[in-house]
Amino acid sequence: MVRLRHDVRLAALPGSLPDEVVRPILDAVEGLAIGGDGLHAGGGVIAAARLVQGRHLAAGSRYAIELPGGGTAEIVVGSWDRARRIRLDGTFERDGHAVTATLDVDTTGRRIRAVRVTGGYRATRGRLRSLRRATWEGEARLGDRTAVPEAEIRVAHRLGVANARVGPGGRRARITVGGRGRGVLRPLAALGLLVARRRIRAGFAEAADGFAARWNEVVPGLAKRDLHAPVVLRHTVTARALPRDRAEAFVAGLREAAEGLEFQRGRLVRDGGTTADVRLAHGRHLARGARYRLAAVRPGPAEATVAAWDAGRVRVEFRTEDGETTGAFEFRAAGRLGAFRAEWRSARPGPWAELAAVACEVDADLHGWWTSGAPIVRANVHALGRETLSVSCAPAGDEWAVTFTETHALQDWARPLYSVAAAFNPLQDTLRVLAAGAAAHWDGAVAGAADDPRAAAAALLDAVLTGGLLEDLQLLRLAGVDDQEVPLGGTSP
Secondary structure, X not given: OXXXXXXXXXXXXXXXXXXXXXXXXXXXXXXXXXXXXXXXXXXXEEOOEEEEEOOOXXXXXXXXXXXXXXOEEEEEEEEEEOOOEXXXXXXXXXXXXXXXXXXXXXXXXXXXXXXXXXXXXXXXXXXXXXXXXXXXXXXXXXXXXXXXXXXXXXXXXXXXXXXXXXXXXXXXXXXXEEXXXXXXXXXXXXXXXXXXXXXXXXXXXXXXHHHHHHHHHHHHHHOOOOOOOOEEEEEEEEEEOOOHHHHHHHHHHHHHHHHOOOEEOOEEEEOOEEEEEEEEEEOOOOOOOOEEEEOOOOOOOEEEEEEEEOOOEEEEEEEEOOOOEEEEEEEEEEOOEEEEEEEEEEOOOOOOHHHHOEEEEEEEEHHHHHHOOOOEEEEEEEOOEEEEEEEEEEEEOOEEEEEEEEEEEEOOOOHHHHHHHHXXXXXXXXXXXXXXHHHHHHHHHHHHHOOOHHHHHHHHHHHHXXXXXXXXXXXXXXXXXXXXXXXXXXXXX
């Protein structure tokens, strides 16, 4: 058996924080419109979540849920009294796996005093089912909110037991973890601990100190943080400036490249032959109503239809063959540079389609970018709220100072919880890495396109149509290990 202990200093939680986070969630649950026909949300009725017994949240009420992606769940309300106690019992089954869980919250005096979670897992199909099962229990006691909360968790399996605890330790908090093997693993675990005991102790102390440092950095500031305000992140990087005439040549090159595409018997002419990756399925090339099939784009083949193609306006509408994604992009001329807008909506078919849908839009005033620094704005709207990314620039000598601003405006009930989670997670560091990567992609693209922007535009169009890069031309994303550079800093796995 191993038992490790390490003392650290931990700041106390702000007294009202747990209730401020949980209260709007409980309000939202109580406000759900759910009955025997399903959950009324998103302008429709989701039959995958139904109240099958009792009144909403009354003791003994029972809910049946079809889980996204398969599987079922049943939730029974043991108690729902926000002045005393809340208890929920759940069972979840999917593909030969079964989980039970119980949530028990002491809400005496309408304040959260303690939270207890118990449950278990077992395999319902397959071999070695006696080994494929485990139980767990955990509890957090908040006490009088003037000291560090006490928390402990225990996980038991046929081959071993592990536990962890955080609690008072004199003037400091004490973090304790332990574990022991069972059955045939007991002598093997003892031998492993004998060999690696010193390294395990050092690693545990380092992890405990790191946890304490992050806790003490974040928790004291939560009392002053407006948990109901949107989470806003901002970072500025420098990037290579692109002369306006080069940008105009690139935009003109994109149009020329599209208009110069040739088709034989409905197939795109490329490299001395034809390819079925791009097919003209209906109409004349770029005439209104012309319809194309793009086989190489991901996540699956798509259909593109020309709604307008003239000197002042270009609009192309698209949809994936499975119908999960539909949208359009439009370019309106304003001189040689214009305004670009793209919009699309993704929703997987199924009983949860209304809540799983994501609507996205991108607005870029290219003329304003060079004349007044007008930002490029991308917005995503989903069931939990709205996320916005704004990219603006200002001259900085021979470069641009480009500012990335992310705004996460979630639903009111989710904002306090998300605000606390965001405080603990290094979202600012993630934005910094993404912004730096985007600037590096941009610098590489400008360096390659500055000499011949029309050729770069033609190469980009080819990469999108035949290289399947439609979804990879993202404004921000982490680079992959196997990424290859393509025109304008796009990436292809």
